[in-house]
């Protein structure tokens with residue numbers, strides 16, 4: 001019998017031309033879905049999705065999520081939001097609008113379509129945490145008026161909206177709190193520590209350690225993080241989150257710098273720069289819920305993941321095209 005209508009699952013990925021979003025688009029296409037990638041290309045780039053542009057099940061739409069969106073899809077991954085401090089602080093009002101108005105529009109869309117919607121929330125909702133590791137029950141220690149607040153409070157408000165749509169409208173929601181993630185397709189100028197240190201090491205420039213370098217982060221390799229997003233979306237309806245996704249292996253910024261110098265064989269020296277305000281001292285996820293509910297347990301160690309990321313940066317650093325924001 002001839003098929004008269006399309007029965008494939010159609011996934012919307014907002015922020016799909018960004019670092020995480022583009023890997024997610026790849027994985028969803030690999031699983032046989034159709035993918036609608038919506039992005040305003042603020043920090044994302046067509047380079048991240050150019051290999052998908054001719055794909056018969058892939059569609060790209062340049063659109064800002066702060067503006068309502070009327071499309072037909074079966075599930076929504078809401079990732080649109082600049083994620084690195086220099087990017088989200090570039091236009092902080094727009095950052096809050098993206099998180100809050102963007103969430104309202106995507107929740108409105110999901111409500112009309114009665115479809116599940118996943119929110120890419122962040123470990124930043126814990127702020128400068130007073131407890132470690134951070135578990136989902138911890139309410140956080142966030143400065144509401146600082147330079148990171150547009151991101152932290154925007155994401156916190158988006159979580160509130162998700163849970164209110166869930167309680168008020170019975171909307172199927174999924175909220176994950178993503179911890180620092182790294183890998184190929186990170187924006188080389190995004191100022192994040194992994195991209196900065198690798199770029200500086202490859203160019204034999206000074207490596208800028210902020211503060212005394214004793215602050216910690218826990219870094220998750222991108223492929224494993226994306227696997228966690230898909231597992232969360234496909235989990236039982238009663239699993240709404242929030243659930244932490246991150247690699248619990250904690251490292252100091254000095255250890256990270258030393259590792260990157262060693263793996264690149266760089267002649268760079270480490271230099272100290274002032275610690276930005278509100279920079280969290282310690283960040284490490286408690287991932288018991290992800291292990292239990294999603295059977296998710298990241299395994300790629302930092303040496304392996306950083307080596308793969310260095311290989312990507314070696315390629316793009318050769319390219320003449322500048323990666324400007326805007």
Ligand code: NAD
Pocket residue numbers: 014015016017018019020021038039040041042043044045063064065066078079080081082083084087098102120121122123177178179180181182187
């Ligand atoms: P990214 O900057 O590479 O991707 C974000 C994407 O959203 C970009 O392609 C950007 O152009 C797009 N975007 C921004 N504002 C938009 C708007 N108003 N309308 C439409 N598109 C818009 O960042 P990423 O690291 O891929 O992060 C993706 C998501 O995951 C973000 O929501 C971020 O907050 C969350 N997250 C990421 C990390 C991490 O370590 N990478 C950690 C925690 C949370």
Ligand code: UDP
Pocket residue numbers: 067068069070071104105106107108109110111112
């Ligand atoms: N919205 C959207 N696409 C849709 C449905 C709604 O972008 O398919 C937007 C709509 O513009 C509204 C927001 O989502 O601003 C919230 O919608 P909701 O139905 O929750 O509230 P209301 O329409 O009453 O404001």
Ligand code: UDP
Pocket residue numbers: 084085180191192193194196197208209210211215217253275276279280
């Ligand atoms: N950092 C650093 N040198 C850099 C960039 C960042 O020492 O060139 C530090 C930063 O102060 C923070 C940590 O690395 O303590 C992680 O920074 P990033 O911006 O990657 O992520 P976030 O602070 O949002 O977790």
